[in-house]
Amino acid sequence: MLLPQVAQGNPDAIRACLDRYGGLVWGIARRFFGASADAEDAVQDAFLDLWRSAGRYDPRVSSEAVFVALIARRRFIDRRRRVARRLDTEPLPEAGFGANSQASAEQVTEAKLAERAMQELRPEQRQVLVLSTCHGMSHEEISQATGMPLGTVKAHVRRGLIHVREVLGIGQASPAESGRTQR
Amino acid sequence: MTDRRELIAGSVLGDLTHDEMAEANAVGLRQDELYAMEIAAAATLVAEVRDDAMPAALRARLDPRAGQGQAKVVPLRPKRDVWRAMGWLAAAACLAFAITAIVRPFGKKAPTAREQRDLLTHVADAQVLAWAATADPAATGAKGDVVWSNAEQKGFMRFSGLSQNDPAATQYQLWIFDGERDDKFPVDGGVFDVTAGGDVVVPIKPKLKVGKPVLFAVTVEKPGGVVVSKRERIVVTAKAGG
Numbered sequence: 001m002l003l004p005q006v007a008q009g010n011p012d013a014i015r016a017c018l019d020r021y022g023g024l025v026w027g028i029a030r031r032f033f034g035a036s037a038d039a040e041d042a043v044q045d046a047f048l049d050l051w052r053s054a055g056r057y058d059p060r061v062s063s064e065a066v067f068v069a070l071i072a073r074r075r076f077i078d079r080r081r082r083v084a085r086r087l088d089t090e091p092l093p094e095a096g097f098g099a100n101s102q103a104s105a106e107q108v109t110e111a112k113l114a115e116r117a118m119q120e121l122r123p124e125q126r127q128v129l130v131l132s133t134c135h136g137m138s139h140e141e142i143s144q145a146t147g148m149p150l151g152t153v154k155a156h157v158r159r160g161l162i163h164v165r166e167v168l169g170i171g172q173a174s175p176a177e178s179g180r181t182q183r
Numbered sequence: 184m185t186d187r188r189e190l191i192a193g194s195v196l197g198d199l200t201h202d203e204m205a206e207a208n209a210v211g212l213r214q215d216e217l218y219a220m221e222i223a224a225a226a227t228l229v230a231e232v233r234d235d236a237m238p239a240a241l242r243a244r245l246d247p248r249a250g251q252g253q254a255k256v257v258p259l260r261p262k263r264d265v266w267r268a269m270g271w272l273a274a275a276a277c278l279a280f281a282i283t284a285i286v287r288p289f290g291k292k293a294p295t296a297r298e299q300r301d302l303l304t305h306v307a308d309a310q311v312l313a314w315a316a317t318a319d320p321a322a323t324g325a326k327g328d329v330v331w332s333n334a335e336q337k338g339f340m341r342f343s344g345l346s347q348n349d350p351a352a353t354q355y356q357l358w359i360f361d362g363e364r365d366d367k368f369p370v371d372g373g374v375f376d377v378t379a380g381g382d383v384v385v386p387i388k389p390k391l392k393v394g395k396p397v398l399f400a401v402t403v404e405k406p407g408g409v410v411v412s413k414r415e416r417i418v419v420t421a422k423a424g425g
Contacts, residue, residue, distance in 0.1 A: 023234030070225035165223035
């Protein structure tokens, strides 16, 4: 694992982290910002935040790749939607998920599960979820690009994401809190 | 009343209405619930987004050797011994870097795009597809082919006769139509320029995993490319499986 060493300020670990995840973070930035100078600044922000947040990485909760993507997504959304309502700039929780925590997480396990979850979605749901999460497009932009009503886009993105989380089996709400399975 | 899971998803997506925000505040969404939904979004990214080679200048800027990244690291438990060891590590890294810089020119050269393209044609599932030019003026006399290996998720385009573009005004962008996706949303294969005459070989950089490529198409777009093409200027196409 690299992130615990990054948290210690180990420059070799930082370099290794850039080598291992630089392509992923740059790949995400390219989808959010295209080949603009913004993409480079956003990547720099993301890695600086990663160095600061590395000490909070919990291998029981996610793989390192997913943690890195999570930090990058936060920074990129911050950049794209500074004025939008959102809760995802809250600090990372200190603890894991208790009873629902995985004992360990293999690298990319969640990615494979997420991929399976995406395949299980209806094609139009999958499209809007990709446009939202991977390209950072707003619901309005997706509605414009696809011709789907705004409400449909919103429902597809939310329910698609809920489905991915359910397949990942993390942080499930208690039966009393959750309703029917929605897809 | 909105389903709790929708409130959590909406919070993470930043799309809660005013009423939903009030509901979310009233029911009290927990940090671990929000974090789990964020992990789902991040896992989707890792599953769907392909790595892209980071520009060398950016990589250098982030490297702790440059002093910039390292200066902003906040060590949780700084230890004197660790810092002393890091001094030696830094010295060793500098020495290794210097040796590499000296030795590399005498070592094996990295294969060119053209060599990589030729190698890819030998991969078992590689398809070599001829470009068909459209009536677009930029495509007059354009010829060439596209080599794609789905197993490797890798490919190269070869062009001759495709008009040179001014990167400040327009760029070419490749789209890969995937039989497993809606054809309204082909996979972005990356932007590229043709700034030299003659034969040009361009690596394909798909932004998402390609399931079953059925058509490759090159459009003319604004600099940097677009997320969704209006398909106003299609210059060449190559049909797969034909």
